Amino acid sequence: MPSTRGLVVVGAGLFLWLGARLVGSPDLHIVAVGVVLLPVAAALFARWNRQRLTMVRRLSSARAALGQRITVELEVQNRSGAPTSFLLLEDRLPASLGRSARMVLTGLPGRGSQRVGYSIVCRARGRYHLGPATLDISDPFALSRVRMEFPHRDELVVYPEVEPLRAIVAAPYGSGSGDSTTRHLFRTGEEFYTMREYQMGDDLRRIHWPSVARRGRLMIRQDESARRSTATIFLDTRVSTFGQTGMPAFEKAVSVAASVGSFLSASGFALRLATPQAAPAPVTVDTLLENLAGAAHTPTRALGQALLPLRSGSLSGSTLVVVSAPPPPAEIAALTRSGTAFAGRIAILIHPTDPATLPPEPAAQLEQAASTARLSLARAGWEVFVLPPQGRLQDVWRVNRTKLLVSSAPSR
Numbered sequence: 391m392p393s394t395r396g397l398v399v400v401g402a403g404l405f406l407w408l409g410a411r412l413v414g415s416p417d418l419h420i421v422a423v424g425v426v427l428l429p430v431a432a433a434l435f436a437r438w439n440r441q442r443l444t445m446v447r448r449l450s451s452a453r454a455a456l457g458q459r460i461t462v463e464l465e466v467q468n469r470s471g472a473p474t475s476f477l478l479l480e481d482r483l484p485a486s487l488g489r490s491a492r493m494v495l496t497g498l499p500g501r502g503s504q505r506v507g508y509s510i511v512c513r514a515r516g517r518y519h520l521g522p523a524t525l526d527i528s529d530p531f532a533l534s535r536v537r538m539e540f541p542h543r544d545e546l547v548v549y550p551e552v553e554p555l556r557a558i559v560a561a562p563y564g565s566g567s568g569d570s571t572t573r574h575l576f577r578t579g580e581e582f583y584t585m586r587e588y589q590m591g592d593d594l595r596r597i598h599w600p601s602v603a604r605r606g607r608l609m610i611r612q613d614e615s616a617r618r619s620t621a622t623i624f625l626d627t628r629v630s631t632f633g634q635t636g637m638p639a640f641e642k643a644v645s646v647a648a649s650v651g652s653f654l655s656a657s658g659f660a661l662r663l664a665t666p667q668a669a670p671a672p673v674t675v676d677t678l679l680e681n682l683a684g685a686a687h688t689p690t691r692a693l694g695q696a697l698l699p700l701r702s703g704s705l706s707g708s709t710l711v712v713v714s715a716p717p718p719p720a721e722i723a724a725l726t727r728s729g730t731a732f733a734g735r736i737a738i739l740i741h742p743t744d745p746a747t748l749p750p751e752p753a754a755q756l757e758q759a760a761s762t763a764r765l766s767l768a769r770a771g772w773e774v775f776v777l778p779p780q781g782r783l784q785d786v787w788r789v790n791r792t793k794l795l796v797s798s799a800p801s802r
Contacts, residue, residue: 395533400429433534442470443498445523445540447481452544453680454512456551462491462520463507468498478526479506486514487546512548514636515644517684519543549679551645553784555653585609620705621659622670622732623651624697625682626714630690632742638779639715639742644685646738646783647713651678659709666696693717694724701731709734715742716760716776726770735772739763744778 403425410419443466450461464481468474477495491508498504521543527536585601588608601609625647626632632640651661655675663678664670667688673681693714700710710732716739717725729735739760745753764774775786 397429399533400426403428429533433536443468443474443477443525443527443538445479445525447520447523447542447544449520449544449546453547453549453676455549456512456515458512458548460510460512460546461507462510463505464493464523465503465505466495466498466525467503468500471500473500473502474498475528477528479523480526481508481523482521483510484516484518486516487512487518487520510546512546515548515550515641515683518546518548520546547680547683550641550648550682550685552652552679553645553649553782555649555784555787585611619659620662620708621651621654621711621734622662622664622700622704622708623647623654623678623711624664624670624700624713625685626693626696626712627665627667627685627688628690628693628696629687631715632740633687635686638744639740640687642777642779642781643713643740644682646740647711648679648682649783650711650713650736650738651675651682654709654711664700666691669699692724693721694727697724697728700728704731707733709736711736711738713738713740715740716756716763718759719762719766722763722766726767726772729770729772735767735770737763737767737772737774738783739774739776741776741778744780746778 403422406418406422406425410416410422445467446465448463448465450463451458454460462481464479466477466479475497477498479493479495481491483490487510493506493508495504495506521540523540523542525538525540527538528534585598586609588597588610592610596611598609598611625643627640627643632643634640647663651663651673652675655661655678661673661675661678662670663673663681665685665688704710710729712725712729712735714725714737725737741756741760743756745756748756760776764776767774775783777783777786
C-alpha cells in the first residue's frame with residue numbers, strides 16, 4: 391500500500407498531468423506520467439523484497455520464575471542478493487507482559503542478516519505465546535509500505551512464586567535429597583524387591599539361580615528398593631473459594647501449592663497434584679510448576695465431591711496437603727473424612743479477603759470461621775496454617791511441627 395509520501399507523489403503527478411494537458415507540453419506530460427508511475431514501481435520493489443525475508447525468534451529461556459527478566463532476540467535474514475531499505479519490526483506480546491516491541495532495522499545487505507532484541511519482565515504467572523511478528527517493508531524512497539507477517543509463535547511459561555521453606559524433612563524411601571533415606575537394604579538374599587535380566591558387567595554373585603531355572607535366562611537380584619513417600623497436593627480452584635484467576639487470594643493459593651510442592655520434592659517425596667476438576671496425577675517438581683503456571687478457576691461444586699478421588703486413590707502411608715479457604719462446618723466434615731486415608735495431613739487455609747481491609751464486624755466473622763476450622767481440623771490430627779492473601783507462608787511455617795510429614799510406612 392502507498393505511504394503518505396507516496397500519496398503526495400501520486401497527487402503531484404496528477405496535478406502535473408493536468409497542467410501538461412492545459413498548457414499542451416509533451417515534456418511535462420512525460421514527467422507527470424513518470425511521477426505517477428514511481429510509487430507503483432516502488433510498491434513492486436517492496437513486494438519483490440518481501441519474498442526473500444525470513445525471521446527467527448530466540449528466547450534466553452522458555453521457562454522463567456516470577457520477576458525474572460527474559461531476553462528475546464529477533465534475527466531477520468535477507469536471502470536475496472539485493473539490499474533492502476529500512477524495516478519496521480513489531481513483535482506482539484500479551485498484555486500481561488507489556489506493550490508490543492517495535493524496532494527499526496537499517497537496510498539489510500544482500501545475503502545478510504541483522505539481529506535486534508528486547509527484554510521482558512515476567513510480572514504474572516501464566517503460559518504466554520510471543521508473536522506473531524510483523525515486518526513493514528518500504529522502498530528506498532519510502533513511497534510504499536508492505537506488511538509481512540511471520541505466524542510462528544514461541545511459548546513462554548512463567549512459574550508461580552515459590553517461597554523458600556528451609557526445613558528439610560526426613561522422608562523414608564526418598565530420592566536422596568536433603569535428609570531423606572535413599573535406600574532400604576534387605577538382610578537376606580531371599581528377600582528381594584524385584585529382579586531384572588542380567589546385563590554385561592553385573593556381579594555374578596547376585597544371579598538368582600531358581601529364577602534362571604524357571605525362565606531359562608540369567609536373572610539378577612534387585613536387593614535395593616528406591617520407594618519414595620508420596621504427597622498429594624490438592625489445590626482448591628473453585629471460583630466460590632478464592633474467586634477468579636488473578637484475584638490475590640487465588641494467586642496466593644497457587645504460590646502456596648508451588649512452595650509446598652517444591653519443599654516436599656526437595657525432602658524426598660514423590661508428588662501428586664489434584665484439583666476439583668482433575669484426579670490426582672503423578673508430577674515432578676518441574677511438571678508441578680508448569681501445571682500451576684496455567685492454573686485457572688473452575689466451576690463451583692461440593693467440596694466432598696471434589697475430594698472423593700483423593701480417598702479412592704490414596705496410597706498407604708502417604709501425605710495429604712490441602713490448599714483452600716477456611717471451610718464452613720459442612721465442608722470441614724468432608725475434609726476430615728478425606729484425610730482419614732492418609733498418614734500425614736496438612737491444611738493451608740488462605741483468607742479469601744484480607745481481614746485487615748474489612749470493617750471490624752466482617753473481619754471478626756472471617757477470623758472466627760478460620761479459628762473454628764483450625765480447631766476442628768487440629769482435633770482430627772491435621773497440621774493447620776492460616777494466612778491472608780498478602781501474607782508469607784514462610785512466616786507461619788513451623789519447623790518443629792512438620793513431623794506429620796514423615797510417613798510410617800512405604801507408599802510403593
